[in-house]
Amino acid sequence: MPTRMDQHPWRLGPRSQRWFDRLLVAGLLLLAVGHVLAGQPASALFSVAEVVPLLWRRHHAWPVFLAVAAISAMQAVAVDEPTVGQLAFPVAVWSVARCAPRWQGVAALLVGYAGAVVAATRWLVGFGAGEITAGNLAPYGVTISAIVTAAWALGSAAQSREKYVDSLVARAEQAERMAEREVELAARDERSRIAREMHDVVAHGLSVIVVQADGARYAAAKDPDVAVDTLATISTTGREALTEMRRLLGLLRDGDTGVAPQPGLDDVRHLVDEARAAGARVVADLPQAPTDVADGVGLAAYRIVQEALTNVRKHAGPAATASVRVSVGRAVEVEVRDDGRG
Template sequence: MPTTTATTRDHRPWRLGPRGRAWFDRLLVAALVVLALGHLVSGQPAALVLAALEPLPLLWRRSRPFAVLLAVAGLSALQAVAVDTPTTGQLAFPVAVYSVARWAPRWQGVAALLVGYAGAVVAAVRWLVGFGTVDLALGNVAPYTVTIGAIVTAAWALGAAAQERENYVAALVARAEQAERTAEREVELAARDERSRIAREMHDVVAHGLSVIVVQADGARYAAARDPDVAVDTLGTIATTGRESLTEMRRLLGLLRDGDTGVAPQPGLGDVRHLVEEARAAGTVVEADLPDPVPDVPDGVALAAYRIVQEALTNVRKHAGPSARVRVRVSVGRGVEVEVRDDGRGAAAPAGDGPGLGLVGMRERAAVHGGTVEAGPAAGGGFAVSARLPL
């Protein structure tokens, strides 16, 4: 799990944190202010003041991008009146346009682009006048306007693309979170359905056991006065039935407790290994031949195979005896083949839980998927359960 987490983090894009972004903006403004000092060397105090003021609003470009654009545009307009040559402070204008396209609503980004185009025309005319150009014909103004407009367009396009990417990523994250919530609800519903099924089974077990106990207890009460030996045998039957019912009820209640099964609400082939480990922990000697890695098979077939192994191992614990050895084999080819074989008492063991309902359940699960189950005494002793589920 730590390896997976590290791999996921390595693929995430690197981004500045809140403090890093604040320091980046401060350094950007500081760099533009330092560039403005060049106007002091050239003897342009007005240009120095305006070039130093224009970048300052960029400190708030992430939180109030449109207001920053208006402030920078206003200072640029003031500069066009006071200074007739380009200044380093005008570098703040494309940064402000980028910020509006990046973090402001779409209509504000379009407005910023239009303001930038208007500023390109004003700057081109003002610079030509400052350079001593008397002829303001289209042929002279157009190159400056197109160049400045291209810079503004590039800044706006970069900001709009970044905003579009962020919105796309946010939509993907929201969709993934929604899918995760849906999956959690489906798992919860599946677990609830499984608990309801187990509750119905527990009701049947308890109702059957109690009905037998009540009938036997009534018979023992009437027989005690006439034939005490019959009453003793009947009380023994009551005790046996009560123990069996109690054991089955405890098993079903154990399945209802979270975390006791060690598997998901709908287990599959990969969870058969858990059944083997559980049987070994209970003292049963189990030899397992399981596919590794686990092949990808339909969920219904995987669940049926898991339940067949589960029921077969339960029967081994009930009937095979304490020293029985078990061999579990699961293979996947044209179908899923399951075999659970033990060397215990097998069919010679006394019946413990009624007329073979576990085997009936196995056959019913296999039949749903067009498969078969064969169960009976194994050659050389013991008991074997073989199932085949076609894919």
């Protein structure tokens, strides 16, 4: 039986994500206290303004990135030295690449490259580098661009992995639903088959019992011995029907295959003998030796003859003669005729 996939790939839950973001912001703000101790209130203020929006970066990645980028641009005008708050920029880039549409992630990457050039230029001014050339600008610009690129790449990889994992989970759940549906259809077909067989068993057995009981009622007054034999036939037929009914009901119980084997082609002779014992005139042409046919074919032939003889007893009239012919060659042929009133 298929089992439901209850364990998805591990990932932080919503509550854990909120606590992680709070700890991240708290850690950055704790580092920003160093600006206050160093007598840099502007740097501390800008750091707080850049770090706090990260609390909403998962659900509003693009607006948070725009806010961080705008505050970073204002900081570049007011402050010419690195600040702790600038660590929020790669975090915001990662968040856009991870949680936002792909085009927004690419836009954030390009803004990051532009910001790397601006930041490197402002830092060189703040450090008193004098003339700014490509030689002294490149190390800072390349380093900052590498950090931004790494943040974007990690975010994009995480987004791609999540989509891939979600697609695998969806396909597994769909396959599970299809397997459950196939099991349900198979069980429905089996119940229908058992219901048909139960109908055949009940109809055949009861028809024999009714015919025998009618005969015994009329014979009891004139010939008690006939009535005794008829009652014995009724008893035998009832027990056989009950045994086959138990077998069919046993199929409905788990781990039970029934209390008797399924009837087959060789059991058709018993049907003929039973019909004759019930008073019907039956001419039979049956295979003499045991047959070797598939179980399903033998069961189908048995049920056909059983239903046909039941219909003869019900509808052909008391004086009808039935002929049953079964031949086994390249195929199994079953023919039941009667000369009754129809």
